[in-house]
Amino acid sequence: MTRGQRLFILQLENTRTCVRKANDMAPSRLLRVAGIVTCILFSLTSAQTRGDVGYVETCTQIDAFGKYCPTTCGVADYLHKYKPGMDKKLDNMEDILEMITNRTTGAAEKVTNMKDSASQQQKSGGPDTYIKKSSNMLEEIQRFEKSIVTQEEQIYQLQGILEANEKRMLDLKQLSIQLEQKCKDPCKDTVEIQPTTGKDCQDIANKGAKISGLYYVKPVKATQQFLVYCEIDNFGRGFTVIQRRRDGSVNFNRDWTQYKEGFGYLTPSDTTEFWLGNEKIHLLSTQATLPYVLRITLTDWEGNTKYADYATFKVGPEVDKYRLTYAYYYGGDAGDAFDGFDFGDDPSDKIYTSHNGMQFSTGDKDNDKYNGNCAKQDGSGWWMNRCHAAHLNGKYYNGGKYTAKDAASGFDNGIIWATWHSRWYSMKETSMKIIPINRITAGDGQHGGVKEFGGLGDM
Numbered sequence: 001m002t003r004g005q006r007l008f009i010l011q012l013e014n015t016r017t018c019v020r021k022a023n024d025m026a027p028s029r030l031l032r033v034a035g036i037v038t039c040i041l042f043s044l045t046s047a048q049t050r051g052d053v054g055y056v057e058t059c060t061q062i063d064a065f066g067k068y069c070p071t072t073c074g075v076a077d078y079l080h081k082y083k084p085g086m087d088k089k090l091d092n093m094e095d096i097l098e099m100i101t102n103r104t105t106g107a108a109e110k111v112t113n114m115k116d117s118a119s120q121q122q123k124s125g126g127p128d129t130y131i132k133k134s135s136n137m138l139e140e141i142q143r144f145e146k147s148i149v150t151q152e153e154q155i156y157q158l159q160g161i162l163e164a165n166e167k168r169m170l171d172l173k174q175l176s177i178q179l180e181q182k183c184k185d186p187c188k189d190t191v192e193i194q195p196t197t198g199k200d201c202q203d204i205a206n207k208g209a210k211i212s213g214l215y216y217v218k219p220v221k222a223t224q225q226f227l228v229y230c231e232i233d234n235f236g237r238g239f240t241v242i243q244r245r246r247d248g249s250v251n252f253n254r255d256w257t258q259y260k261e262g263f264g265y266l267t268p269s270d271t272t273e274f275w276l277g278n279e280k281i282h283l284l285s286t287q288a289t290l291p292y293v294l295r296i297t298l299t300d301w302e303g304n305t306k307y308a309d310y311a312t313f314k315v316g317p318e319v320d321k322y323r324l325t326y327a328y329y330y331g332g333d334a335g336d337a338f339d340g341f342d343f344g345d346d347p348s349d350k351i352y353t354s355h356n357g358m359q360f361s362t363g364d365k366d367n368d369k370y371n372g373n374c375a376k377q378d379g380s381g382w383w384m385n386r387c388h389a390a391h392l393n394g395k396y397y398n399g400g401k402y403t404a405k406d407a408a409s410g411f412d413n414g415i416i417w418a419t420w421h422s423r424w425y426s427m428k429e430t431s432m433k434i435i436p437i438n439r440i441t442a443g444d445g446q447h448g449g450v451k452e453f454g455g456l457g458d459m
Contacts, residue, residue, distance in 0.1 A: 090166070101155065114141060192268050193214045193215070194214060194230075196209045197216045198215070198218075199218060199219050200217055200240050200436075201215065201240040201435075202238040203238070204217070204232075205236050210232060212230060212231050212232050214228070215227070219287040227266055228240055228266070228276065228280075229241045229266055229267075231270070237435060238439075239433035240284060241431055242280075242434060243276065243393070244264075244431050245415060245429055246429050248273075249273055252275065253363070253395075254362065255362055256362045256381075259277070260318065260322075262280060263275055278315060278318070278322040281315045281322075282317055284434065285313055286315070290437055291436075292312070292313050292435065292436060292437065293312075293330055293440050294309065294313035295308075295309050295433050295435065295440075296310075296334070296392070296432055297430065297431045299427065299428050301399060306333045307332045307334055308332035308334040308335065308336065310327075311326060312327035315360075321367045323357065323358065324355060324357070325356060335420055336419060337389045337417045337419040338389075338390050341353055341419060343389075350389075352369065353385055353418075358385050360382070360383055361382065361383070362375050363376040363379070367384075368384035369385050377409040378394060378409065378413035379394075379395055379408070388416065389423075390418065391413075392415055392417075392427075392432065395407070395414055395426070396415065400421075400425050401426075402414055402424055402426060404424075412424060414426030
């Protein structure tokens with residue numbers, strides 16, 4: 001049983017317990033009704049997930065990204081068993097609400113009769129003690145009437161909530177049907193890893209691999225093979241993906257060792273976020289007689305996609321702090337943010353925000369040119385200068401736009417590419433991938449579709 005199933009079943013059991021307590025402890029039917037409805041609302045609300053920076057269920061990473069999260073088989077069956085009891089409780093609640101409405105109507109009629117009787121008594125004779133007492137009683141009754149009217153409005157609100165809950169129950173039925181259909185497919189305990197191997201993804205494509213997915217590579221100087229995602233297009237080009245941002249599900253505020261070894265999740269469908277690891281990137285980028293091109297692809301929150309290419313991309317060894325170098329900007333429509341940007345704050349902005357030749361920095365290893373610690377301020381690892389015009393490992397901001405107040409340090413710390421959007425705009429998706437230079441033409445863009453195969457889950 002998966003974590004999601006156990007959570008869902010626990011929420012249903014908590015709802016039952018809450019309803020029983022409401023029936024036992026509430027002194028009146030009205031309060032019992034409110035208690036029961038509160039239980040239902042709490043259960044349904046807690047069953048929802050947290051949207052934009054909400055809770056994201058993750059898998060425990062197993063060695064070599066080799067395991068799936070289990071599927072959600074069994075949830076639909078439990079829902080079918082639970083529904084009849086819930087329908088019966090909802091019918092009982094409707095009966096109680098109807099009874100309260102009838103009693104409220106009767107009380108209103110009695111109050112009207114008492115008002116008329118008091119008025120006639122005052123007209124027939126002078127005021128006396130009994131009339132004063134009756135008037136006081138009538139005032140108390142009028143206050144009680146207002147209270148009843150207020151409670152009646154609350155009952156109508158509860159009825160509306162019940163109707164909304166019925167709609168949610170229908171949605172759950174639809175979900176159960178989908179889950180039931182999904183559970184008919186056989187469960188998979190391991191991810192699908194393609195059999196072809198090579199020194200990089202282009203080498204794998206040259207050997208006949210035609211689909212994008214997970215492959216093992218072993219660069220020339222590597223002591224053992226490791227897993228990568230290969231993006232193979234219709235033209236036989238194999239891009240080795242070294243970074244991916246998609247939805248903010250992976251925290252990129254990591255230390256030096258984690259950036260060295262890599263973190264996140266690799267999937268055959270390429271639907272998750274990861275950093276391949278500086279040591280792996282070093283081994284890949286420095287092995288070939290032909291230099292590599294680094295292709296950076298960016299997608300903003302309006303759905304636009306642009307790219308930037310850098311020729312002769314290399315990452316140095318750890319002894320040189322994984323220094324970034326490239327020969328020149330190879331082209332693209334996103335602009336050359338690696339060359340720095342003039343933000344207008346200082347004449348030296350462009351020089352101090354360029355990235356070529358910069359060493360890698362993390363919060364616990366400061367290798368930048370700034371008298372502070374750029375990586376610590378921005379909460380991520382990157383090739384920092386003083387500090388950056390491009391920053392693809394920055395904090396994920398839903399919606400794109402953010403301000404200095406949103407950033408804990410007050411500095412621009414989003415997923416930034418300053419030559420396209422401002423430093424206060426964070427990208428929605430990014431990828432960094434490398435390919436030998438003879439397999440790509442300067443300024444050719446994305447050029448052709450990539451074959452995608454999805455639906456196999458996280459590793």
